Amino acid sequence: MKTHLNTIKKYIYRVLMILSAVYLVLRVVSIVLVKGFDFMIFSRTYEINLLNLAPSMDILMSTICFTVAFIYFDGLKRVVISFAAFLLFIYSVFMWFPMLIVSQSLTSIEDPSLTDNYAVHQVSHQGHLGEGVLYIAVYKEHYPLLYKRVTSESQRFSKKDDYKTVDSFEKNNYTISEDQKYLYYGKMKVPLK
Structure with missing residues (x-):
C-alpha cells in the first residue's frame, strides 16, 4: 500500500513538473510573440487579453514548481531546481504589480x-x-x-x-x-x- 501511494505521489509530482515546463515554454513563446512580433493575445470568447492573466499565472506556476521541486528531487538537483523556481517566484512577485499597471484591456x-x-x-x-x-x-x-x-x-x-x-x-x-x-x-x- 505504501509503495502504491509513493508511486501515485511521484506520478503527480512528475505531472506537475511537466505542467510547469510546458507553462514556461508557452510563456516564452508569448513573450516572443508580444515583444518580437508586436502581437496581442486576446480571446474574443471570454473578452480578455490573455497577457493580463500572465502575472498571476506566473506566481501560481512558480509556486507549484518550487514546491514540487523541493519535495520531489534529492541532493543537488533539489537545491538547483528549487532555487531556480524560487528566483522565478521572487521575480514574478516583484513584477506582478508593474505588469498589471501597464496591461491593456481590449x-x-x-x-x-x-x-x-x-x-x-x-x-x-x-x-x-x-x-x-x-x-x-x-x-x-x-x-x-x-x-x-x-x-x-x-x-x-x-x-x-x-x-x-x-x-x-x-x-x-x-x-x-x-x-x-x-x-x-x-x-x-x-x-x-
Whole structure:
C-alpha cells in the first residue's frame, strides 16, 4: 500500500513538473510573440487579453514548481531546481504589480457587416475644465487569439462641445462605415485598415 501511494505521489509530482515546463515554454513563446512580433493575445470568447492573466499565472506556476521541486528531487538537483523556481517566484512577485499597471484591456468590435475580427483599446484622459484626450488603438485578428495593431487615433475634446462623442466613446457605442473602413464614435473617425 505504501509503495502504491509513493508511486501515485511521484506520478503527480512528475505531472506537475511537466505542467510547469510546458507553462514556461508557452510563456516564452508569448513573450516572443508580444515583444518580437508586436502581437496581442486576446480571446474574443471570454473578452480578455490573455497577457493580463500572465502575472498571476506566473506566481501560481512558480509556486507549484518550487514546491514540487523541493519535495520531489534529492541532493543537488533539489537545491538547483528549487532555487531556480524560487528566483522565478521572487521575480514574478516583484513584477506582478508593474505588469498589471501597464496591461491593456481590449474590447472586441461586434458587427455582422465586418468581414474581419477587430478589437480596440480605449483610453480617455480628462483634464481640468472638461477638456481632455480620447485615444483608441485598433487591433486586427491575424491568427486565432493573435491580434496586431493596425492603427491608432487620438483626438482632443471638450466635454461641453463634444458631449456626444465623449459619451459614445465611454459607452463604446460605435458605428461602422458602409465600406467597412472606418469606426465612428460620434464625430471621432477611426480608420480600421
